[in-house]
Amino acid sequence: MDIILQIFSLTILWSTIRLATPLILASLGGIFSERSGVINIALEGIMLVGAFAGIYGMHLTGSAWFGVLFSIIVGLLIAGIHAVVTVKFKTNQVVSGTAINILASGLTVFLLDVVWNVSGSSPRIGRLPTWTLGPLSFNPIVYIAFIMVPVVWVVLYKTPWGLRIRAVGEHPHAADTMGINVNRIRFICVMLSGAFGGIAGAALSLGELGIFQREMTAGRGFIALAAMIFGKWNPVGAFLASLLFAFAQAISLSAINIPFIPRELINTLPYIVTIIVLATFVGKSAAPKAVGKAYDKGER
C-alpha cells in the first residue's frame, strides 16, 4: 500500500511533468519530420548538441534565454545536415541519423575539452528561472512544451500547411501532382524537428541542471521517438505517451524501493517500459506510408 501511495504522490507528479518536457518537445519534432516522410533518429544527437549549445550560449552571453536561442539555432544547424543528406542526397535516413548521433556524442565531448578543458561535465553555468503559476513551479520550457502540444495539433490538422505535410508523408507522388514541392516541405519539417530537438536539449541542461554532462540525454531522444510511435504520430498521443515514459523515469529516479528488484535495476524501468509498450500496444500500424523513402521525381 505504502508503495502505491509513494508512486502516486505529488512529488512523482511534478517530477513526471519536468521529465516529460524534453520528451514532449522532441516527440513533437519527430512528428513533423516523420509526418513529412523522413525518419529522424538523429533527435538524440540533436538534443545532446542542443543541451551543450544552451550551456555554451549562456556561458558566452550570461543570459539563459540567449542559451535557449543558441540551442534552437544549433538544433536547426544539425537537423540541416540530416535534411541535406537525406532529402537532397537521398541517403538512408537511419544511417544518416546514426551518424549524427555519433557526431553529437564526439563533438560535445570534444568541445567540452576545447572550451573548458574538462572531460566529464561542464562547470556550473546556470539555469533558467522558475516561473510560479499557482501550485505550478517550473522552468519556462515546461510551459512552452505543454503549449506546443495543441499548437502542433492545430498546425497539423487545421491548416493547409499541415495538410500538405501529411500529404507529402503519405503519398508524395500525389502531393507532387498537386503542385506541392515535396522535398522543400520535407526540408522544412526536418529543420523544424531540429528546432524542437534543440530546445528539448536546453530543457535538460538549462532547464534542470545548469550544467552540461557527456551523454546527458541518455536515450531520451529515442524514448521520444517511441512516444511518437506509441502516440500514432499524433501530437496528443505523443504527449500522453511522453507522460507515461516520464512517469517511469520519475519512479526510477525517486527513492522508492520496489520489492524484489535491486536498486540499480530500477533505473532500467523507462527503457523496459518503452520496449513493452512498443511491442504490445503498437504493432505495425499507423506509420506515414512514405516514411523512410526518399522522394525522386523521376521514379515510380
Added chain:
Amino acid sequence: MKNNVYFKYLKPASIELLYAGLSILVALIIGAFFILFTETSPLVAYQRMFEGAFSGNNIYATLFRSTPLILTGLAVAFAFRSGLFNIGAEGQYLIGAFTAAWAGFYFTNLPRIIHLPLVLILAIIAGGLWASIAGFLKAKLGANEVINTIMLNYIAIYLTISYGIRAVNEQPGQPGTPFILSTARIGNLGEIMNVPAIRVHGGFIIALLAALFMWYFMWKTKSGYEIRAVGLNSHAAEYGGVNVAKNVILAMFISGALAGLAGAGEVLGTHSRFIQGMNAGHGFTGIAVALVGNNNPFAVVLSGLLFGALSQGGFAMGRVGVPRDIVTIIQALVIFSIAISQVIRTHLAKKRAKEAAK
C-alpha cells in the same frame, strides 16, 4: 577465372576499398577544421596520428584496437545483410563480456581446452540471446528493432556495469568483476614472441575466423541464402517460401553472437575481467566499420583495421593537445561520406545503364 571464389569476392572488396579510401580522405579533411579549434596544426596532428597507428610496434597496437571493432563491425554487417539495423551491438558486447568474465572465474578446475571454449560459447550464446529479444519482437510483433536495440543497450549497461559488478563481488565499490582464471585467458602474441609491449591477443585470430564464418554462412549455406533473401526483399522471400520470422530471429542471434564474441575477447585477452569502463563505444564504431566495409566480411576486416588505426592514432593526437574524441567525430564524418558516395555510385550506375539502353 571468373568462377574462382577469391576473384569473385576480392574484386568487389577492392572497389569498396577505393570508395572507402576516398570517403576517409574527405572525412579527414573536414575533421581538420575541427582540429583548428584546438590551436594545433591539423597536419601535425594527423602526422602524429599516422605515426601513432603505424610506426614500429604501434602497428601491433593497431591490430589490438581493431580486434573488437572487426567483430562488432561483422555483427552490424550481418544484421544489415538481413535488412535489420542492429544499433544494439554495444549492449550485446557488454552482455557477452560480462558472461565471459563470470564464466571465466566461476568455473574452476577445468583444463584450458575445455574452459576457454566453454567461456567463449557462453558469451556467444548470451550476446546472441540478448540480440534475439529485439529480433523476436521485430519478427513476431513488428516492433521497431532500431529503438528496441537502443533500449536494450541502456538496459545492458545497468544490468552489467551498475548491477552485475556488485552482484558478483562480496565487497561493494569494486571497479570490476574478479579476475578470470588463467585457464580462460586467450594467449597473447607478445608473450609468444617474448615482446611484452605487443598486446595483440588471440581474439584477433578469432575475429578473422569470424569473418570467414560470415562469408561461408552467408554465401555458401541455405540459411545464409535465405537470410540474404529476407534482407533484399522480405515480401518476395515470404512469397518464395522463406520463413521470414525465423530468419529475422536467427540473423539477430548471429549478429548478437558476434558482438558478444567481441566482448568476450576484450575480457579474456585484454582486461582479464569485466571492468566499469567496458562500454567503450565499440558497438557504435561497429556501425561505421560495417558501412565502410559495405557489409562484405573481408572488407569489414580491412575497415576494422582502419578504425583500429584511427583509434590508436587518436591517443597519439591526444598527446599534442587534440582531444581524442576527434576520432569519434571523424568516424561520423566517414559514415556521412560513405553513405553519400554510395548514393552517387548508384546514381552513376543508373545513368550508365540508361545510356547503354539508348
